[in-house]
Amino acid sequence: MTSSEVWDAETAARYDADSAEMFAPDVLDPAVDLLVGLAEGGPVVEFAIGTGRIALPLRERGLEVRGIELSTPMVEQLRAKPGGREIEVTVGDMATQRVGAPGSAALVVLVWNSLSNLCTQDEQVACFANAAAHLRPGGRFVVELWIPEIDRLSAGGRVALATAELGDHIVLDEFDVATQSCVSHHYRHDPDAPPGTVRYGTGRFRYAWPAELDLMARLAGLTLEARHGSWDRAPFDHTSTSAISVWRSA
Template identity: 45%
Template sequence: MAILDDPGLFGRQWAARYDDPGNPDPGPAVDFLAPLAGDGPALELAIGTGRVALPLAARGVPVAGVEASPEMVDRMRAKPGGADLPVVVADMADVPVDGTYPLVYLVFNTLFNLTVPGRQEDCLRNVARVLRPGGRFVVEAFVPDEARFDQEEREVQVRDVTEEAVTVRLHRYDRVAQTFVRQTVTFTDGAVRLEPFGMRYQWPEQIDAMATAAGLELEARFATWRRDPFTADSTDHVSVYRKPS
């Protein structure tokens, strides 16, 4: 298995810092998801440290999760209400849960963390399996911008410089495979730390095709959680797929 194919890698590397300032406000996502969940239960794939799941549960929606990283789950368990959410520690592409759900959701580009060919398709098929008839699958992701990719690939981004360490970030893109590897390198006195991260990105219409193959229908697409219209200039999308009744 290649290192980036390990579903628990992201959590092992980033769990301790995942809740640092800079992550998006979960409020708009919770406002969007709560009406779709109804009485629940809702299922979050890659639930992480509970950034969205915990405030959604605080609205009275029962929430369960799948998360590949025990480290992320431990962080969530330490938060108020975190011990009450059932979580399966497993690869989210397998959706290894019992029962059915009116809402399954996957936020913050996490679908693209499935880098092994075929695993994104597996994820959507398994989501369709656990959705109730009429249930929704919500995906939040960025719209790929190859011009930005070109710029990032040419740059060495200096992330931090102190008297003790220097941190830089580099990117490599494979346009044919639609993948990228980002390497964050920290140099200290006598040591070098590598923190690799990769994605297999998709354009919205490619996600639509995977959803259609899984038996889901595109119901709506927005540019933001606040339901701003999706246009050709949108840099992100929130897509709602419905399982036919």
């Protein structure tokens, strides 16, 4: 059984609104542009396809897309969107579930930190192996994953402020550096809610450094082709808060 949390209907219904900044053209368009180029005509498999933030634009650009998603309510949100029913989605664990013909995908995509939803190293290693099993020779696996800013922790501390957006959304990250685990605590005030009302949510993650990801990729028979600090191909360096990694099959 996967260690990933399964998002319920209420969370899925709020997902797009709560993540509105990730749907903004200046965020989404560079990601889609880079992925379209890497796909070389497809087909594409997206792990943790969610509500289709990436998959629907890829399909609009002419690519065949299949997806794997653990949460049935998230899939229902995708299927309610224009074109959503045209994308084949299988409900299952991205570390083990297979879709399409083995070894046929030109590109496997896993974006916006979703690899860290797998809370054990074994499951993350299995996810890389599963991606490799989907890829044709020369196919690519692309992962977008955050670089945990543990330097924000005070000496001996475990909790750090991650974001504060005008007081409407505050995130506190609780780290355990011994296990590379993190619990994010989200506090939101919805504009239409009564004054003083706060909506609380939490999520569990396992973070991994780029060097560890490269070893997972090597175990799966994949070789690092490129690493960027953002979707617009900014260099990855010590100041990067995220890594866009591209590995290629033999």
